[in-house]
Amino acid sequence: MLTIGKLGAQAGVKVPTIRYYEQIGLLPEAGRSAGNQRLYGRKALERLAFIRHARDLGFTLEAIRDLLSLSDNPEQPCVAADAIARAQLAEVERRLARLTALKAELERMVVQCAGGKIADCRVIEVLGDHSLCSTDHRHPESEDSP
Amino acid sequence: MLTIGKLGAQAGVKVPTIRYYEQIGLLPEAGRSAGNQRLYGRKALERLAFIRHARDLGFTLEAIRDLLSLSDNPEQPCVAADAIARAQLAEVERRLARLTALKAELERMVVQCAGGKIADCRVIEVLGDHSLCSTDHRHPESEDSP
DNA sequence: GCTAATGTCTCTAGCAACTATAGCTTCAAG
DNA sequence: CTTGAAGCTATAGTTGCTAGAGACATTAGC
Known part of the structure; x- marks a missing residue:
């Protein structure tokens, strides 16, 4: 399990940006530690890397939201x-x-x-x-x- | 004398944008008609066209502010x-x-x-x-x- | 075990450069 | 003289974050 700082370091995304993505619903609400700190697993890292990469390519957050919901339904045509x-x-x-x-x-x-x-x-x-x-x-x- | 709408049409700038430029000090406060409407002359049109053109070229408003203050002092070296x-x-x-x-x-x-x-x-x-x-x-x- | 340093928490406000809305007043045409 | 467009002010919203305040959590060294 990763704290938000480690997650950010691994994905190349700043900590407040991660919290912002959660706030606007791009990332699901993270589970919390006993002390109320966010904890992330591999899936969250992958999702965040996806977002980061798409942002790098200039996609808007709205477009990324669409792409994510597509990738959440992999049986649909592409x-x-x-x-x-x-x-x-x-x-x-x-x-x-x-x-x-x-x-x-x-x-x-x-x-x-x-x-x-x-x-x-x-x-x-x-x-x-x-x-x-x-x-x-x-x-x-x-x-x-x- | 031009009203703000005519000025905007001639310079290719929307009316609220002109008011915004005045608000942030890029354009001087315009003179007013008897009914409190802004009136502009040729100088204002030139200045606005300058801003518009520089924005088209991707200059930030801060850079434009600098360029305008330079052009207001034409004896300085360039x-x-x-x-x-x-x-x-x-x-x-x-x-x-x-x-x-x-x-x-x-x-x-x-x-x-x-x-x-x-x-x-x-x-x-x-x-x-x-x-x-x-x-x-x-x-x-x-x-x-x- | 203790302390200090770092990390994380929430919340709010700010950035650029506008754009949009609401509710009013003024102006120009018919 | 009336109607509709254009103008006024003031405030809030947009996108994609970033920065700050003040409080709590965790970790490293001693």
């Missing part, structure tokens, strides 16, 4: 899991495209900085005037984070 | 603005590298989905077992958002 993963992939691809465009624009900004006074600084100027962006790039509706 | 832009570029490059790795892993996950039952689904399996990731990729410490 179309739903596949759909979630595909949606996540599409989202990642969208973010990638966007970040690539941003990178190009930031690079132009930085390269053009004359090293002189603010008044002549392209960094500020480019930010102030959208029309100075590379001609074919209109910024998409702001939304680039998971 | 080293600081350049540094902020370079830091942002580095951050974008880090996120790009990470997202590229995630994309590869998600693609493998999706491709491997057998289309059968959850019990055999690689999507769930891969998420449950980090060791099934491509061999050379260790996930970085989770942190991929602006």
Whole structure:
């Protein structure tokens, strides 16, 4: 049996985060020791590792909740899991495209900085005037984070 | 003179967001009409467009605050603005590298989905077992958002 | 056995950067 | 002159945690 600290260390998740996951129902309520401390077994470790890994891959907690409930019913067809993963992939691809465009624009900004006074600084100027962006790039509706 | 709605439409920023920017001091307090409605001029529009554009590029509001105070003092050297832009570029490059790795892993996950039952689904399996990731990729410490 | 250090407990509040709601007032068009 | 859209303030909610306070539990060293 693992205390919450050991569990966190093994799964690479901070202790308050584990308690938070329990609070929002991603992890079941843990059993307690005589002194009211949470105790975890192998199953909890696996579930937490699953969550951690999915978070690493950018899945939202809601998506993870769905994936967990799927994996709790292993006789169901896996179309739903596949759909979630595909949606996540599409989202990642969208973010990638966007970040690539941003990178190009930031690079132009930085390269053009004359090293002189603010008044002549392209960094500020480019930010102030959208029309100075590379001609074919209109910024998409702001939304680039998971 | 523009009302807050027109200003928002022209700058591509929602009305409550403008009020929020005023509240946190990114925009100066707007003048008011006889009926207590905010009125904006060209300068406010430019400043808001600047903010919008910088947000599009992924700058935090704190970074934008710094950039704005720089652009308010155009006689200063522009080293600081350049540094902020370079830091942002580095951050974008880090996120790009990470997202590229995630994309590869998600693609493998999706491709491997057998289309059968959850019990055999690689999507769930891969998420449950980090060791099934491509061999050379260790996930970085989770942190991929602006 | 005792003490000190660490670990854990609950609860509350805070972070970014907004978004949404409620209940009002003001404005512009017909 | 009335109606409906747009504006006002103030408060609370969102996501995914993180930090703090103050109390109890456990463990290591002596």
